[in-house]
Structures are given as C-alpha cells and as structure tokens.
Amino acid sequence: MTRLFIQFYCGVLLILFIAWVIQAYVFRGTTEAQNISVIETALSGGALLARDEIAAGGIENFDETLAGIQARFAYPVSVVERSERSLSETLFQRLDEGEAVLAGESIYVSLTGTSRLVELGPLPRFVGPRRSDILLGLTSVFLLVALAIAILLRPIARQFRSVERTALAIAEGDFAARIEGTGRRRSLPIVGAFNTMADRVESLLRSQKELLQAVSHEFRTPLARIKFATELVRSADTDEKRNQRVDSIDDATDKLDDLVAELLNYTRTDEQSQVAPRERVSAKGIAMDAIGQHAPLHPDIEFEPPAGAEEIDLVTYEAGLVRALGNLVGNAGKYAQSKVRVTISNGSNRVQFLVEDDGPGIPPADRRFIFEPFHRLSGDSQPGTGLGLALVRRICRRLGGSVTVDDSPLGGAAFKIDLPQSLLPMPRHSMVPGRAAGR
Structure with missing residues (x-):
C-alpha cells in the first residue's frame, strides 16, 4: 500500500511538473514574442529617422549629425560595425530588407550602403516581472501544491493501509479483524463497506459451521436406520421380513433425499452470484x-x-x-x-x-x-x-x-x-x- 501511495504521489508531482514547464514555455514563447513585436513597432520610427539623418549628413558631418541625434533621444545612439554584434542570420536578413529589429536590449537598423548598424540602446527596461521572478513564482506554487497533496493524501493512505492490514488478517483466518476508527477524521466509505462485508462473511461462516454441525447430526439418524436395516436384511428368514426391512431402507433413503433437497433450498437463499429479479x-x-x-x-x-x-x-x-x-x-x-x-x-x-x-x-x-x-x-x-x-x-x-x-x-x-x-x-x-x- 505504501508503494502504491508513493507511485500515486510521484505521478501527481510529474503531472504538476509538466504543467509548470508548459506554463513557462507558453509565457516565454507568447509573451516575449508579443513584447518584441510591440517594441519594434514603437521604436522603429525613431531608429529609421536616426538612420536617415546620418545618411543625409554625409560622412564629413558624421560626428555632428550623431551628436545632434543623441541630444534629442533619451537613450544612447551609436554607429557600430556588423561584426561587432552577434546577431542571427534571420535578424541580418531583416536588417538588409530595411527593417528595425530588437536584439537584447537595443534596437538596430542597417545604415544603407555600408557595413555599419545604427544602434539605439540599451533601451529603458519595461516595468513588470522578470523571467526569473516568474519562474520563481511558478516553482513556489509547484512546491506548495506538492506539500498540500501530501498532507491531504496522508490520512487516506493511512486508512488504505488499515484496509490492507485487515484484509491480510482475514485472509490468515482472523475473521474477527475489523478496521478501527480513524478518530476525528472522517472515514472513507470503503472503510464502512469493508467492515460490513467482513461482518457478513463472519456471519455466513458461523452460520455455515452451525448448519454443518446440525446436518451432520440429522444425517446420522437415517444413515443409522439404513445400516441397521441392511444388517437385518441379511438375517431375515422369510420374504415378508426381508420386504419390511427393505421398505424401511426406502423410507430412510426418502428422508435423506428430502433432507438434501431442503438443505439445498436453504443454502441457495444466501447465494450472491445473481441478482434476484423483482x-x-x-x-x-x-x-x-x-x-x-x-x-x-x-x-x-x-x-x-x-x-x-x-x-x-x-x-x-x-x-x-x-x-x-x-x-x-x-x-x-x-x-x-x-x-x-x-x-x-x-x-x-x-x-x-x-x-x-x-x-x-x-x-x-x-x-x-x-x-x-x-x-x-x-x-x-x-x-x-x-x-x-x-x-x-x-x-x-x-x-x-x-x-x-x-x-x-x-x-x-x-x-x-x-x-x-x-x-x-x-x-x-x-x-x-x-x-x-x-x-
């Protein structure tokens, strides 16, 4: 029973862990993707504007143009080489198509006609829970649920162990064994049903034992008459006496037959293999x-x-x-x-x-x-x-x-x-x- 409880508990924990992983994956996949799309849409205009101003100022006025842009933006603006940033092929492809992309904490646009990128960032951090905070919260909920399940299952497991011990005791011949009360805790319906079944089994066995003793006693009389009459048949000296003793054997046999028939009818009333039609x-x-x-x-x-x-x-x-x-x-x-x-x-x-x-x-x-x-x-x-x-x-x-x-x-x-x-x-x-x- 303890092994069954452990298996059940581990199964519940596995289900909770899978749910936790799915929740974390869904949050990361959907929430971050949506946030990136929103940030790129909101800041792409500023990034493209900075790129266009730098391109319009020309190489000879690069420092002045960049200083003017930085004075208007609330976050750093710089120009870097592509090789200085480790971006994926997908992001580079989008940059080549003229889009603004978000990578890490900065947004980038490609400076047309060059190998340089205009970088805006690091950007201000959005107010909200960090990924580590969310994972910590999910982990706390997981542990709390696991502890609650263990506390709730403990009395149930104790009652099932009582059922197991009592069943083994009955199987070993102790038909008076019963599941003891569980104190203030409410017993499972199976406890009452099991004790009722055990009472019924004990009553049936006691009844059958008493019936067997009574049957043994009742069988002795006709059997003794048959045995006595059989001995007398051997010693009969006339056909009339022999026929009388054979008739006595027939009467005793009929009584045995009636007794067996009534005994079958009596015991059949306790059969439980069928549902009696009403x-x-x-x-x-x-x-x-x-x-x-x-x-x-x-x-x-x-x-x-x-x-x-x-x-x-x-x-x-x-x-x-x-x-x-x-x-x-x-x-x-x-x-x-x-x-x-x-x-x-x-x-x-x-x-x-x-x-x-x-x-x-x-x-x-x-x-x-x-x-x-x-x-x-x-x-x-x-x-x-x-x-x-x-x-x-x-x-x-x-x-x-x-x-x-x-x-x-x-x-x-x-x-x-x-x-x-x-x-x-x-x-x-x-x-x-x-x-x-x-x-």
Whole structure:
C-alpha cells in the first residue's frame, strides 16, 4: 500500500511538473514574442529617422549629425560595425530588407550602403516581472501544491493501509479483524463497506459451521436406520421380513433425499452470484398460488382465501415470497384440525400476510427456537426436515422483512410475514423455490 501511495504521489508531482514547464514555455514563447513585436513597432520610427539623418549628413558631418541625434533621444545612439554584434542570420536578413529589429536590449537598423548598424540602446527596461521572478513564482506554487497533496493524501493512505492490514488478517483466518476508527477524521466509505462485508462473511461462516454441525447430526439418524436395516436384511428368514426391512431402507433413503433437497433450498437463499429479479405482483395472487399448491394435499381441511385484498400490490421477488408463504400454508394444513385462514393487510408502505390454523398451536417457550434449522417440536409426529421455518425466516430477511408467530383466534398458531411494499433496491441474493418442509 505504501508503494502504491508513493507511485500515486510521484505521478501527481510529474503531472504538476509538466504543467509548470508548459506554463513557462507558453509565457516565454507568447509573451516575449508579443513584447518584441510591440517594441519594434514603437521604436522603429525613431531608429529609421536616426538612420536617415546620418545618411543625409554625409560622412564629413558624421560626428555632428550623431551628436545632434543623441541630444534629442533619451537613450544612447551609436554607429557600430556588423561584426561587432552577434546577431542571427534571420535578424541580418531583416536588417538588409530595411527593417528595425530588437536584439537584447537595443534596437538596430542597417545604415544603407555600408557595413555599419545604427544602434539605439540599451533601451529603458519595461516595468513588470522578470523571467526569473516568474519562474520563481511558478516553482513556489509547484512546491506548495506538492506539500498540500501530501498532507491531504496522508490520512487516506493511512486508512488504505488499515484496509490492507485487515484484509491480510482475514485472509490468515482472523475473521474477527475489523478496521478501527480513524478518530476525528472522517472515514472513507470503503472503510464502512469493508467492515460490513467482513461482518457478513463472519456471519455466513458461523452460520455455515452451525448448519454443518446440525446436518451432520440429522444425517446420522437415517444413515443409522439404513445400516441397521441392511444388517437385518441379511438375517431375515422369510420374504415378508426381508420386504419390511427393505421398505424401511426406502423410507430412510426418502428422508435423506428430502433432507438434501431442503438443505439445498436453504443454502441457495444466501447465494450472491445473481441478482434476484423483482417485479410488481398481486398480494392476493401470491396467497392464492400458495393455497393452490397445498390445498389438494389436505382435502379434509378448509382453506379460507384472503378477502378484499385485490388492490394490494407489492414489488418483490415473487418466487421467494411464494416459497415462504407456501411453507407456512403447508405447515398450517398439516397441523390444522379443520381450517386454515390466510389474510392480507397493508399500511405504512408495508404488506402483512397472516396464516392461521386451528391446530394445537406452538407453546410460547418454543417460539424463539422454531425458526432455527432442524429444530422440531418435541413429540412432533408430522413428516418434515426441520428446515421449513428456517427457510421462511431466511427468505423474509432477504426480502427486507420478518416472520413472527403468535396465538390465533382459531385456537392454533398464527404466522405473520411482514414485508416492505416496494423492495428497492433488491438484495443481491438468488432464491430458488423448492419443496415445502415441516415445522
């Protein structure tokens, strides 16, 4: 990170230096050229007049003529040989063409018919900054800007070094490492984003570790049943016993298959490789889809659809919401004695789905645990893997909402899903619908 900072700083200094050189070149090229042209135009008349007077006075009156001219001019006037002045070929060519040229601090004209030049100067110095003063000023500005950039970049570089150290610590296995606060200085947005990412990664790893431990425990039961039944198959002395034990193996295999399917659905809700599509859907349509999936599985149960919710729409991930609500409706159908009711309400830009049944309900002591993976109520004889409600909670969180449980006026449990009516922006998660699971 320090090397990156040095490279960046040197790059900025190089840009400033190039700008400084260009500025000096432009000033020298344009300003001096314009000044020379102005001086030559202003003083060429006097120089040409002096030349004409010297030529008209003749050689015999040269000293008198020159003395008279010097008396009228405010600066020295002299006649010199061409060889005494080091002028460029371009300037000599202009002199031969009869022009007055400025060279150094004097202006020259050619004395016609001779090898001499009429020199006016040194001329008075113009009021204004000298070239050295301008270069010194530009150099001072350059150094001041360089110092200011170094001061401004120092806290930024310090924060980036903190990001680098924390990232290396996480890469080495310290998932609790975070970027510490920077005191009074305002932290870069990347610092907060990095810490949020680190919290998310640590939470995911902890969740996966807990899930792996739970899965290992849940796999033991059907695997043990399969192993035990396989041993009994070998010792079966009749076809009837052998078929019963093969059926037991089939049942355990089906449970393993259901467990793997639910586990895949559960873990897919945390995938972040795709952006889940959001769309405007009818809340009542979602509820009717969930009821339509599970009502045929429980023909003895009355499923009461939501009434008066035709105008309630929401923008969300439809497949995920259908999956979550379907799990609740399926659970209610399994535990209800005669009736399941679904109601929908909205307010304050939120939508609530309430699924009630007239079954045995859920004891208050178990309500804080039922949304954990593989947690099932004691004495629960209904089929299931224990991932259904955990999946509902995970989907609701991905949709920006929550799920809670309470007592129902029907006598059983009442599960409520509370969601924002407009899910913007959509979380970067991919949720794949699957089969419903039990409590």
